[in-house]
Amino acid sequence: MTQILLRLSQGVLLVFLGxxxxxxxxxxxxxxxxxxxxxxxxxxxxxxNRKREQEKA
Known part of the structure; x- marks a missing residue:
């Protein structure tokens, strides 16, 4: 969920910058x-996220 929000805000910032x-x-x-x-x-x-996945494995 956090990655979706980060990527969405990244897109908004790129449009704003343009x-x-x-x-x-x-x-x-x-x-x-x-x-x-x-x-x-x-x-x-x-x-x-990678650390969490490694700890689970």
Missing amino acids: LIAPTRLNVGVAVCVGLAILFELMAWADRT
Whole structure:
């Protein structure tokens, strides 16, 4: 469920970046930073899911 929410919010941020970044540079930079944080959260979620799967096995 968390991965679905993360991917959905990633898509929303990408669309937002495409619409706003050409007109407002500061907002574009903020969205890029947000995307970087989002990718880190996704990587962290993948690592924790893999650890849980290994512990179950």
